[in-house]
Each structure stands twice: as C-alpha cells, then as structure tokens.
Amino acid sequence: MSVMEQDSAGAPARASLLNDPKARGVFYQLVLIVALVTFGYVIVSNTITNLERQNIASGWGFLENTAGFGIIQALASYSETSSYGQALVVGFLNTLLVAIVGIFFATVIGFVVGIARLSDNWVISRLAYCYVELIRNVPLLLQIFFWYFAVLRAVPGKREKWSFFFDSFHLNIAGLRGPKPIWEPGSAWIAYAFIIAVVASFFIARWAHKRQDATGQQFPVFLTAIGLIIGLPVITYLLSGMPMHLEHPVFVETGPRIRQGFELNVGFNLIPEFLALTVALSIYTASFIAEIVRAGIQAVSHGQTEASHALGLRQSPTLRLVIIPQAMRVIIPPLTSQYLNLTKNSSLAVAIAFPDLVSVGGTVLNQTGQAIEIIGIWMAVYLSLSLITSAFMNWYNQRMALVER
Amino acid sequence: MSNKILPLVLGAAMGAAATAAGATTLEDVKAKGHIQCGVSQGLPGFSNPDAQGNWTGLDVDVCRAMAAAVFGDASAVKYTPLSAKERFTALQSGEVDVLSRNTTWTMSRDTQLGLNFAGVNYYDGQGFMVRKDLGVTSALELSGASVCTNTGTTTELNVADYFRANNMPYEIVAFEKADEVVAAYDAGRCDVYTTDASGLYAQRLKLTNPGDHTVLAEIISKEPLGPVVRQGDDEWFNIAKWTLNAMINAEELGVTSANVDEMKSSDNPSIKRLLGVEGAFGEAIGIGNDWAYNIIKNVGNYEEAFNANVGPDTPLGISRGVNALWSNGGFLYAPPVR
C-alpha cells in the first residue's frame, strides 16, 4: 500500500525502486524473514498448545529425576538410582568411546587398504578392490546386524569360551574379557610418568626436526618416543612398589548352570554390542577412507616417486617421507567428513541395544515423554561434535597447508 | 484460529489427512466411516497380522467390538502398527482414535499424558523365560544373569527394581524392537527374557525350539493391559469403556455370538437391557441401542475372544487364571448395564 502511494507521488523513483537490485534484495530478505518468523511462530504456538493439552511439563527438571533403569556399559558411575541426566552423560561417553575407537581402527584399516589398492601385487590390489566395493555398497545397518546377530551365533555360548594370548583374553557370547588393571594408592605416579613421557617425546620430536633441518642428521624419534612412553611408566611402576595389579576375569565351571560362565563385573569386559558396532563402523568407514587415501596418493604426481627413487630412497621411505606427506593435504578434508560420518553413524547403536546417547535418550524419552528436550539434546550434542571435529581438522589442515612452499 | 489456517493449508498441500479440528472423536469416526486403531507391530494372540495382512488378537477384538458398536460392522477398523515409543504420541496427536496395544495402565500414564484408560482387557504381570537346560526353577536363582528386554516399557524398570530389591547383580540388554529381543535371546546373548507373561508365551512361538524354554512361575509386577483413549472426550471414553464392559457382561450373562438372537427374547431383564430390548442405553452414549447386540453378534463375548486368540486351544495356550470372571475366582468384574 505504502509503495503505491509513494509511487504515485514521484514517477521516476518508482521504476528505479522496483528494478534496483539492492531494494529487491532487501525485499526478498524481508519476505524470507517474515515467512520464517510466521512459520516458527505457528510451530511454537502449536507445540505449546499440544503440550498443554497433553499435560506434558516442558523444561529440564526431568533431568534430575531418578532414572530407574539399568545400563549395561557405563564409563561413569551409574546405577538404577542415578538421575536421567547421569544416564544421558553415560550414553554420551559411550558414543564418544565408540567414535574414538572406531575412528582409530577405521583410519588404520583404511590406510592399509588404500595403499594395498595401489600395490604392484595383483592379488593384493584385487583383494583391496573387492573389499572396498563389497563393503561400500552394502548398508551399514545390515553390516551391524551381520556382525551382531550372525557372528554372535558363531562364537561360543555363555558357558564356554575361546581363550587366546596366553589365556589372558577370552571371547564368548557375553563379550571379550581380559585382565583389568586395578589402581592402588600411589599409582598416580605412573600416570604422571606417562604424561611426562608424552610431553618429553613431543619436545624431542621438535628438537630432532629442527636439528635435521639444520644439520641433516636424523634422530630415531619414533623409537625414543616408544621407549619413553612405555619405559618411563614401567620404571615408575617398579620403583613405586608396584601399586597396581591385574584383575583377571573369573570363569566359573562348577555349581548351578545359571552361575557358570564369567562372573559379572570382574575383570575387563567389552560387551558384544560394543564389539559389533565398532567392528562394523570401522570396516564400513575404512572402505571410504581407503578410496580417499588412494585418490590422495594418486593426486601426488608420479614425478615425485621417480625423483625420490632417483635419490636412492626405497619404496617404504618414499611412501612415508615423500608421498604421504603430500597426499595428506588432499586426504584430510574428505577424511574429516568420514570421521564425522562415523560419529553420526554410531547412533545406529540403537538397533543392537548398545547404550549410546541416542539409545539411552530414547529410553528417557519413553519414560518421561519429553520428546522436544531429548531430541534437542541429541541434535545439540551431534552438532557440537561435528563443529568441534571440523574446527580441529581445519586447524590441522591449515598447519599441513603451511608446509607448502 | 489464524494460526491454524497456514498449517492446514500446508498439510493439505502436502497430501495430509486434515480432519476438521474441534469435532468430537465420535463425529469424526462416523464421518470417516471407520475407527483408526493403534496396535502393536506384531504380538501373536494380542495384535498380529497374518500373511494376508488381516489383524487378529485380543486387542484387535476390542477395536472390532467398538466398530461393531458404532457402525454395526466389526470390519470398519483400520490398523496402525505402533512401536512402544510412538504409541502415546500417535494417540495424542489424533493419528489413532483408540490405542489397543497391550498397554499397561499406570498412574503416570493415566494422569500425565492426557490419556484415559477405558478398562482392563487382560490382567498381565511381568514374568521370566529361561532355557530349560539352565535348571532354574525360581526367579530368585537368577543372580548374575544377563537379561534381555524391550526399552521404553515398564518391564525395563520393573526388572531393575526386582533385581535391586533382591540384591542380585544382573546385566541388562535392552532392545528397541521385540523381534530383536527374541533374536538376541535365541542366539544365547541372554539367560533370561523378561516381558509381560502373555508376551513371553507369544514370543516363545518365534524361537527356534520353543520346547527348550520355560516361563518361570514368578510374576513380579501388576500389568493391567487395556485400551486407551484421549482425555477430554467423555463420549468416546464411554463408548470404549462400555464396549469392554458389554463383552464381559455378556459372558457373565451367558450371551454368545451363537445364541444372541435367541437371547433377545430372553426374560432376564439384565439381558434385555444389555441387548437394547429394554431401555435406551445406547442412545445415552451417542450410538444405537443395539450396540451391545452388534458387539456380541460380530465379535463375541469376552470368553469367545479370549479362547479364539490366546486360550488353551491356541498355540499360546494361556489358561483363564486371573482373567476369569469374578464369579469364577478371577478379576473380571463389569458394572451392570442399568
């Protein structure tokens, strides 16, 4: 209406206002804002009406109520009397655990397979190719089911076991069991020694790098670091009077049949849900990482390989010192998104009863009916994980990119 | 009002079934010509689709009886399979008109979710199933066991309470779907499978060797299962409540689908009132006076529904037990039609 009045007042201005890209831009954006605000308002008001009608109290108060359900694997202290908030924290830690372990193995397998795909050896490169194509083209959920339900039936039942590594690790349908370190007073020194070793290795690596830049002399950084990181805590352990012992799992073979098998909560146990999920996630993501690695290595011009061979470097140092550092720049951005995918895919845990954030959240959602709050927590957690990972990877990428001269 | 138009338009534009807001459930149901019934995703004996997609079961019969009461046609029902997680949202949002999905009547559900339980169509309790070769005879011997169950149900809480109260360590493996629980239990992941006792009998049929498993005698909780409707629509609530009562009363009065036509000429005033020969009880709840006649004629009384779906002659083989009439030592007791 106001536009019309203005237009009738001054003829030249109206044409320019309508056809002025800036004015049009402002107009479109205003329309968008109005549409979004209206949409948001309608949704919020509907939700409030619905919640009132259904007698659901919104708010975060429910987080302090007693959860009342058990969780099979908890990294933080948790019992049935803990609160919903604690249950969600336990779920979150489980998500993190799966993500970290999964990322580690996926990276290792992915790099091995990616390099194997470029191998001169026909059998190896074909095998790697088949691995990538087979795994990539089958849904992850199906693979999780396969590892959980199909493989689960193949391992020994609860009252039998497969033992390996000098009878210290055992596998059966209830999980993978092994010795658990029990820390006694004074064991803090071991942790300090470990931290000192890590920090020292870091500085040695920097010093060695500088020295190599300046003089060309190499220093066995890797071996030194391994020695430090393993040796120092071990020495501390011996010196401080061995304040730690291993708790071995107890396998009961007598008594009533229900009591046979491994005792609960003795020793270290990885539940089968965790194993299946991590194995499936690692293998699945590794097939994508392998392709990324292959593309990255192929992006490094062949002249680089020839030049380093001409300098007398063997295949392995060529790969390690010349090709991979250059390929990393191509590899890292897509690698980041694969890490994020793995983290997000860990939410499929809900299908096989591994208590991750989504699974525990689902239970809480059921008990309390607080759909909006729970889904809000899910989204917030995954979004911030995504943002943190991509921020870290951007930082790392920039560091790698700076090497370019 | 203005905030309702846009979503209606959007919804309609996207092909949603937009029903006129504000109408009562009964008007709504009559307008669309069928009852939308929320059922489970497959629990033999209670609500289970056969290979042709026809739903049968004790819970399904409640919906069919309601359709018979309203339309005189027990097949005027459409079914929406719902997971434990979705069921209340589906009812609250109006996606289904009645939820008949082995749902336990608890105080919090009755008072905090905006729902009303119309009664109890099966008195259940949580039980345990174990492998026979474990040699377990009592739930109190289950210390240290790993327990498979469904998440999002009262069973998960009950089992936690039970093991804690008896100071028994345990390991819980809680799945999203009943089929997954069965698969994991069948694979030997767990020693114990716990859910409502009726559910145990039903799920046992799905195991590789049903004969290798036994349901323990202990019942650790009260699980009165019944149909649920939305709060605030008393007319529809009454129809649901009295449909169930009519089936129970019919059994008590000996009226069956076979003899209901003869019974119309019975001298018993209770039967006369029930079948609408005397009085106008149907009109009082907004439907025809022959409502109960239609229920019994089309679906049968409670005993017929029970025997056809879960009774001793079915694969489930559940005896009446506490679900017998009060006069036979059970809990079933319906207020009279008067």
Add this chain to the structure above:
Amino acid sequence: MAKSDVFQIRTEEAPLLPAPISTTGIIGWMRQNLFSSISNTILTAIGIVIAYWMIAPFIQFAFIDAVWSGENREACLPEEGVHAGACWAYVKAYFPQFIYGRYPTDEIWRVNIVYILFALLLVPLAAPSAPLKKLNAILFLGIFPILAFVLLTGGHIGISFSTWVFVALLALVGVAIAGVQMFVGGRDLNGVMPVLVGFVGSAIVLGAVFLFVSVNFGLTEVETPVWGGLLVTLVIAVTGIVASLPLGIALALGRRSTMPIIKMVSIIFIEFWRGVPLITVLFMSSVMLPLFLPEGVTFDKLLRVLIGVTLFSAAYMAEVVRGGLQAIPKGQYEGAMALGLRFWPMMYLIILPQALKLVIPGIVNTFIGLFKDTTLVLIVGMFDLLGQIQSSFTDPTWSTPSTGHTGYLFAAIVFFIFCFGMSRYSIYMENRLHTGHKR
C-alpha cells in the same frame, strides 16, 4: 681387409625370437605381478590365503550346503553334525513379501505397473544417447510421481476447501505482482509474462494435480502401513532424491547468494541437517513432528519419514550442487549478464544446465547413500526391504539356525546389485563428462 672378397650381407632379417617365456604369457605376468620379489611372493601367499579363507565358507554356505526348495523349516533343518547351509527355499517363499510388503495380493499389479513405468522412464533418462531428454525428464520427474502416487495409494484423496483457496491465492498473488509490475513498474505485458506464467502456471499445475489425486478411479485404497519391502525402500529413496533436488538447488543458490540473510539461513539449514545423524531426524519426524501440527491434523507415518528424509538429503544435495556451481567459470555468469539476462533466466538457461550436468555423478552418489540409509527406517518401525526381511525371521514356519544368515545374505545381495550398479553408472558418467576437460 679391404681386399677381402669374402663377405656376407644378411639378406633376410633375423627371425624375431619370442620373448623369454619367463616374461610373457601367464607365467611372465605372474612373475611380474605376483612373485617379483620375496616380499611380494609372501604378500601373494597371504592374499591367496585371505581370499580362500573368505570365499570358501561363502560358497560352502550359499551354494554347496544350500537348500533350494522346500515347504517349511523341516527342509532347511541341518542334520546332526552338518553345517547349516543357506535356506533359499525360505527366500523363495517370502519373495513376494520382500518385494511388495503386505500389499494386498489382488492389487499387486498396481505396484508392478509402477515398477515397470519406473524402469521404462529411468533407462532412457540415464542413457546419455537416448533422445527426447527433456520430455523424458518431465515425464519422470513430473508425471510419474503423481501416477505412482495414485496407483499405489488408490487416489481419491479428500482435498480440503482451504487447499483450493490456497491454489486460488497463488494465482491471485501472481496476477497481483504482475499488475504491480505493469502499472507501477511500467513494464509491458511481455515483461511480466515470466511472473504471470510462474505463479498462475504453477497454480494451474497444482490445481490439476490436486484434482487428479482426488478423482475416484475405482481403485481400492491401500494404506501405507501395508506397504513394505523393496517398494518402501524405493519409494523413500526415489521420493527423497527427487524432492530434495529442487530444494537442494534453491539452498545451493541461497548459499552463494550475495544477500546476507538468505545466505545465512541457507548455511544454517545446510550445516544443521548435515551435522545430525539421520536416525535422530527420523525419530524427530516420528515423535516430534506430530507436536508441531495443530490439533486434529495428522500426517501419514510414511509421509512424515519422507519429509525428514527429504530435508536431510536436501542439505547434502545442496552441497553437491554448490560444487557444480563453483565449477562453472565466471565468464559464463558475465556472458549471461552481458546478454542482459536477469538472475532467474541466467540460472535457468545458462548456469544450471551446465552445473547440473557436471554434478550427475555427485547426485548418483548421494542417491546411493540415501538408498542405503533407507534401511534406518526400520528403527522407527517401518518395513523397508531389510525391515521386512528381519520381521520374517520370527515366523515359526521358517525359523531355522540359517534363516537369519540367509535373509541377511539376500538383503546384502540386493543392496549390492543396486548400489554397485549405480556406482558403476556414476563412474561411467564421470568419465564421459571428463572428455575434453582431461589434461
């Protein structure tokens, strides 16, 4: 020396000797590729062991020990001490359910028509040499979905009065804008044609679509809860990708827009959906969406899932399209602007055709991802192919120790064939598009 009259000139060429047997043929190839060094030989041995270790049990299970026919579980029960093989008889018995779900047997011809139409339209669309691309695309993206919708659901959808009001309003808005442009902006009829055609045309199209789906063709209504198996997988994946394409293009353009608010909204939208797992999106659409709607308005469960999947894949699609837009040289934009084209004609006529052609492999890859991700709907209680297979495990008639393995193997094979085929196609398109650009 010079006097020497005994000399010999070779008049014919020395015969070409075959290369040493150790460097040609199978043996040479093997020497070069398998046994060129000790370490390589060891690798070959390890590789062969791994391959044997993986393939042998598979062949044993899937073929040698397999049971191919039978009426019920008795046929597939292994004898004492013998390993159970695949129970293909069970797959045979359940095959219709895996393909159609619980779709009524009498109505299955409707699904078949949809499958056939889909294939008939998709193949020429995908084959680069087939003619009539534009018509084909309109048929596939415009007409086919509506036909499929009516065939699958049965049509006869009640369209509320407010919907017609909405359609009329859309046309009116178009006329109003055109009017403002003509009488206030001083454009002639040709100048406002695009707006008029855009708004009124889409109103007419929408109206026609609504009219079409509301007509009673005498088809029985088939509700979505009975759909299942491959049908649901394809419906979700295809609808998700087709619906997310326009949304993705809009978002990609928005992200590259110079208007700050539009750009910001696009970025937030894209990053939000890309940052959360699909399963939470599905939970949201099944549990939270009903809360957003006014009382009495309900969405079909399949439709809710479709909305969630579409929004989710639109974000990924937007990034794919953005890649294509970025690959278009700036000269194309400048050339179009120099010709006096406005924004939309420039996009429609110059930029998008080039950009979309470039991103076909990307779109196919997104589709592969979405196709695999449809399996997640089983977690919210829908029966896609995997869900349908999983639900059949609990049928007592067929429960044997190998039923589960067989079912998963079947699912894996079906998904593999689809996904591998599509990824080959995407590579083929990529190679085709590279012609002339390859350096």
